[in-house]
Amino acid sequence: MKERFLKVSPDADQNQEKHFETWLSGKGIPFVSVEAEEAYKARATLIKDAIQLKKKPRRIAICPSAGFFPVQYAGVSMYDAMYDYNALTQAWEKYCNDLTPDAYNAPMTIVPGSVLDILDFKLCRWPGHGVSEQSEYQYVEKEYMKADEYQDLIDDPTGFFMNTFFPRIFGALKPLQKMPLLPPVNEIVCIPPALFPFGDKEVQAAFSSLAKAGEETIRWRDAVRRLNGSVMGKGYPAFSGGFTKAPFDVIGDTLRGTREVLMDMYRHPDELIEACERITPFMIKAGVASCMATGHIMPFIPLHKGADTFMSEEQFQKFYWPTLRKVIIGLVNEGMVPQLFVEGGYNQRLEVISDVPKGKVVWWFDLTDMARAKKTVGRVACIAGNVPLSLLCTATPDEVKAYCKELIDVAGQDGGFIFSTGAGMQGAKAENVSAMIEFSKDYGIYQ
């Protein structure tokens, strides 16, 4: 197979400019006033300038990760946020209006609870369904793909997801295991056998669950869209507009599980690498498509199992980085700016991850040493981060401000920096969040 996604294409710059132009224009956003439109463009420009490394922005954009913080801040339960779209959007409005961070985090991670009910989702427990109504949803880690199924996944990722993975993680989609393979349906005599499953009552019930879940999801999307329009219309650009993942995390997070994928590096190294390769084009396409749908330029890419404590640098370079880099290059070639959110620490990876095209990505850090990040990967990419959640949850506003000052001094020098938190802010004290945003907006002015 032709080697793809290794080199930056000649039109990558042009594609990026084109997408920035669309995003900066704010086209389609119902601005409340001319001033709001100007403010939107000015804030988006702060982010653009930080990313491209061509000039120092006017000031540092303050873009904490809201996480589930707005829910607790508004005093509603996680259950309400997932089941009552009015409660959800009101909570978000309140957070954005009161605390005014520069960028808006749409509540795409607060998925509609009734959709999970309809599909009998097994991968997580959510409020009122295995955890309390006050709790956030939490992942139930299991071996959802067995070691001897690597080849099935490699042969046909789509078929494997439909016929094997979905029946395991959605109770209502169990009948999909009867679905036919699609490539064999290629001439007249193949039609009847391919249609048998669709006459099956159980398969029909699975599709009707999907239709119901789809309709519910559209109600949720419409509520979120109204919220997006309302917040962005006051002058706040969204911080990200799509989603994708590192191929290794796709295999490790929800298919094989942490223990298994880490042991697979010894037990099934070739299959693991081949599976990551097979998943790569899907992850690029998903990142591009999700950004195109929102008119945004940055797909959010949370990175999990490549962190310092999970594997050695050698293992990172062999198993994790090659396909993540392909996803990055694939997205950059389409004009997107991968927003790489490194959970945990990447202190042993800073040199390796500097191998990205200049001014084309955001490396967003959590527990990574920001001074070292600035001196290494910061030469080629915008860095973001990293106010620790432990600080926001347990410290005083003065301690928070002291951290912010040092962070801006160290990481903010000469641009190329977006101020953020090391994780979603659930559990943070409201006075700390407020102190962080107010102080940093003021202290982060360059001129």
Next chain:
Amino acid sequence: MPNDLVDAMVKMREAEAMELAQKMLDAGEDPLQVLERCREALEIVGKQFEAGKYFLPELILSGEMLKRISKIAKPYMRKESDKKTEAKGTVIIGSVKGDIHDIGKDIVVFLLDTNGFEVHDLGVDVPAEKFVEAISQIQPAVVGMSALLTTALESMKNTIDAIKNAGLRDRVKIMVGGGAVDEKVRKYADADAYGPDAVAAVNLSKEWAKVKG
């Protein structure tokens, strides 16, 4: 041959380690000696981990090898030698209330177990009262608490407060860990130590169990 087993395990050659262990058992070696070699290997792996040469995959895989070898050694055990070697100390552990994550905690349990501790795993989403009850009944030297969620940090603090209120705080050493935890959280919750990884949990337990013993 015994050293070959240690070497195979330390170098992560699982198939070879399994074969060597089977051969030793077939040749009539004392199964307890075979398991002792496995522990030796795990000790070396733990040291390599602390030295930053080995990481989670090696910790997990070597522990997994020990588990598999224990299983094949079982039928070879004579009755009198089947007695468990005395535990190094007792640890109770759990993910605090509000948090159902178990991967990190389970790795710590697994490693404490393979290092010869008697571990009482209280599971996940463990209410403060359950910790208090387990401490007064089991009387462990060490209590471990885990949290991945930042929203569970408050519950970690509440759990330690409950242990204080029950008058049990001085009887145990408390270690905390998990993705959301660091030294700041340790201080906030008033635990005795924060462990950044599973090997740290084993080392803390060894230190504290010795003091108590």
